[in-house]
Amino acid sequence: MDDCIFCKIVKGEIPAFKVYEDEQVFAFADINPINRGHTLIIPKKHAENIWEMSEEDMQAVHRAAKKVARAIEKALHPEGIACMQLNGKAVNQVVMHYHYHLIPKSADEPEMALTRWELKPGDMDQIKEISEKIAAALS
């Protein structure tokens, strides 16, 4: 995609701090890091979101995520790593090229809002009904 910033990174048309690359994926530092070591994994082939991603690229991104997460663990010794991926403007996807965030959190870094939500018991009848609706849509 010509006007996609992440496609331009894949093609080397704009700079990036590369962490990892293979035939299908590219991993690089997020330039607005939530924490130290915040890394993005993207498919080289443009796909906007989870619905557009091919099975092969989905597997490749997640295989690479495991590899990079292991490297982050070894290099930075974080307390944990949040894995996050946004689909659609409603959930604040800003760059419309699929990207998987790896966000480590070290001991001296503050709690992240995205990993802290209040647990409130839901309506079990509604949960059941919605789960059945999703399950039915799978067949």
Ligand code: AMP
């Ligand atoms: P989102 O679409 O909300 O999941 O997040 C897009 C992410 O891409 C943000 O965390 C940005 O900081 C990051 N980002 C945008 N442009 C670049 C770039 N040129 N290099 C590295 N990261 C970028």
Ligand code: ZN
């Ligand atoms: Zn793209």
